[in-house]
Amino acid sequence: MSKLPELRLENIHAGYDKADVLTDVSIRVPPGKITCILGSNGSGKTTLIRTILSLTEPRSGKVWLGDRDITGLPTHLVNGAGIACIPEGRKVFPKMTVRENLYVGAYREKSKAAIRDRLEQVYDIFPRLKERTGQLGGTMSGGEQAMLSIGRGLMAAPQLMLIDEPSLGLSPRFVKETFNVIQRINELGVTVLLVEQNVHQTLAVAHFGYVLMQGRVVAQGDTEQLRANAEVQQAYFG
Ligand SMILES: Nc1ncnc2c1ncn2[C@@H]1O[C@H](COP(=O)(O)OP(=O)(O)O)[C@@H](O)[C@H]1O
C-alpha cells in the first residue's frame, strides 16, 4: 500500500492566457486506488495533470498532498515526493535505446544497485522490453512504446503515477494489455490517477472517478455510480 497521503485538488481554476480551462475542480486521489478522470478531447484532462506537476500555475485553488500544500511546488520536487507522470503521447526518446529510456526514468536515483533492481522489476513486468533492450525507442511499435513509457515511469519507483491517455492511438489488443498493466502496477501498491477518454476500459479497472466536461466536474463516484450516471450515459454510451 502506498505511503503517500491522499492527493487533493481543491477548487482549482486554471487556464492559458485568457482562456479558462479548469473551473472550480476538486478531486481526491486516495492512496492505493485507481482514480480516473474521464473527459473528451479538450475537456481539460492534461491541464489538470499539468497543474499537479506545477507545469501550469493555477489561478486559484490548492493542490494538497495530505496536509502539505504542494501548489506551485517545482516539478522536480513533486517528482521527488513520489509522483511520476506518464505523459500524453508517451514521449519516448526515439534516438535512445530501450534501456537508456528506462534509465532516464530513474534520474533522481543515485544508487546503481537500486537502479539495477528497478530495471529487473520493469523487465519482469514487461519481458518484451528486456528482449528489446538495445533497440531504439523510435523503432518500437505504438504498443511497445506505451509499455516503454510506463516502464520509464516505474523506474522512478513512484508511489503515485499520473497516466495521461495511455490508450490513445493504440490498437484494441494493446489497449487491453495497457490497462491490464496499469491494474497490475496498482496491485503492486502504486496509487494511480488515470486520465482517459476510453470509458469502458477505464471503468473496468478504476475504483473511483470523475467526469470532466469543459473543465468542470459534472459527475463523480465509484465506477458503478459513474456507469449509471446520466451525464456519463449521455456523453459516452449514447
Ligand atoms: N499550452 C496551451 N495554450 C493555450 N491553450 C491550451 C494549451 N494547452 C491546452 N490548451 C487548451 O485548453 C483546453 C484543454 O486542453 P487539455 O487540458 O489539453 O484537454 P484534454 O487533455 O482533456 O484534451 C483546450 O481547449 C486546449 O485547446
Ligand SMILES: [Mg+2]
Ligand atoms: Mg490531453
